[in-house]
Amino acid sequence: MTRIIHMETLKPKFSYTTDEIVEAACNSWLLKADELTRRKALKIFKGSQIDVRNAVVPLDIAFGELSFEQKNNIYKEEMVKYGVELLSNAISSSGIDPKEIDYIITTSCTGFMIPSVDAYLVNELGLRKDVVRLPVTEMGCAGGTAGLIYANDFLKANPDKTAVLLTMEIPSITFQRDDFSAENLVSTAIFSDGFACAILKGGEGRGAHIVDTDMYHFHGGTHLMGFNLVNSGLKIVLDKEVPNAIEGHFESIFLPFLKRNGLQIDDIQHYMFHPGGKKIINMVQDYISDYGKDISESKWVLNNHGNMSSATILHIFDRVNTARDIKTGDMGYMLAFGPGFMAQSLILKWENE
Template sequence: MSVKVQSVAKALPAHTRHIDEVMPFLDLWLYGQEERFARKVKKIFENAGVDRRYSIMSPEEIFNNASFEEKNNLYIREMTVLGKYCLEDALKKANLQPADIDFIITVSCTGIMIPSLDAYLINELQLRQDIVRLPVTEMGCAAGISGMIYAWQFLKANPGKRAAVVAVESPTATFQQHDYSMANIVSAAIFGDGAACAILSSHDTDSGPAITGAEMYHFYGATHLMGFDLTNSGLKMVLDVEVPDRIAEHFPDIVHPFLARHGLEIADIQHLIFHPGGKKIIQTVEALFNDLGKNIEDTKEVLRLYGNMSSATVLYVLERFLDRQIPEGDKGLMLSFGPGFSAQRILLQW
């Protein structure tokens, strides 16, 4: 018995802008700021490696001084819609019905919902009344892989079952209009909104790349690197400039021992499915992988097309691989980083 990834599907909100269309709104936001600072901010946006982003809000709404309550209510409404769309599409891709799902794992960190998204999806799609729910919050960008790891563990213990992992995020709902810190500016430059769903199966007859291993790696003394502060105006981004250097420092311990425990080296991996955290993190990881003879072109392309959508983004990268004809026997390494600080890894074999 093996656990396989049957399908992955994405869903995008209605509002979208190219970077060129965003710049005039930056001029309005930066009005009254020192000219040199304003030029620096615009350069950060221009050089972020994000050509287009999607949002549950129009630019006018994003740069409006909406309350935390107003933004969170919009998050609840729109994330429910996007979660439904991507789950329906993933079911369609896998030729499944809603009643075929035994476990549902929902992940998000950019808003607050009680009851959690999975409860809404059970009602919207008439999922089984005995379905097992697991909402995962507060794991940030790593949670897409985290959710898959939990699904893998559930399914290993339960042959003949299926799990849906639904990741929904609206980083634009966390934008702080009166915060001109580098953390708020950089996050606004790299993040976008989106949702994605992966369906995993422990049915012998189901197809897809098999998960042959999965692990988490936790950095000590690094809780300050990434996360959110809960303020009266909403979730305020915490993003330390130290993140790329800390990733580089731990990279050998993150990758090589994990592969070695499965009798592999990086040379045995044909496909790298890396979460696009941002341009600097991509450049750091790309340099490390290039030294090992590998590339992360799909990661860079997802960042360019959609921005960083937190937990959902790595599933966008995974979908690109599932939509291709991958030779049997090829192996893939999924990798993401998130608050804690942590690295999440999954080993795939087609």
């Protein structure tokens, strides 16, 4: 069985309140918008249920006139810098030796790097020459759950080995300055830069054990979420029907997976849902609260960090692990959605001894 033995999160250099971002937007980006668009943007920002967002660059650069090349150069430089710091911190905090790492998975959808960031980490941190690398680049917000699933598959086959998963997202540099569509307004209001690293081992022992995993695909949903590659960079695709699509499929994703493992909703103590935005998180909260359950840690992460794409679900796990009294035998359910359209789930069981 695979177990998560350590979770490390890393906060980007710059943090801004919603009021600070709104002020910066009104003094730069929104100056070119008509009055109706400005009012709409401010309503989306202030109604997002997000108090703080983080970024690797200051707001004047995030809202500046950058070419695609300039944006992607920022992405490459910051990915290596934050990747080295994140993995170094995770190694130090967990007490593992870098030479123990057999498998390194990296997830990101907010820029392009060839070679991928994991190649730089192998060199910078002196990982073994035979370390297995898996960059996951096109899973969007589901990249964190996907990475855990891929690590689980590897460690089930190799129970004596160690895997690390780094989720690294910089959506601040995907901002489209000349786009005042509803999609870009929502994207600018909810997304935030973020980084997290999970260390996983095979076999028995302390940690959050992965009991089972599942991937669920929405047929005919490729138009719902993603990026279009345009001359100014990555332009968000975020269909207004996403919340309705999730609500329509939610029980089909959720209940059969629990049943397959002989579980019911009441058997799960800790629910961890990726908060794609206010509508989605409120829908899930309304559903789960009918069973006396809550997703307070998911809401806390959205409120204090925003939507960090693939890094969000790992931040939620870290928040649950540190803010709650986790007992041996406690069960967890983790769910995230991503382009395709798809949902990815994991069931966890904690062992503290």
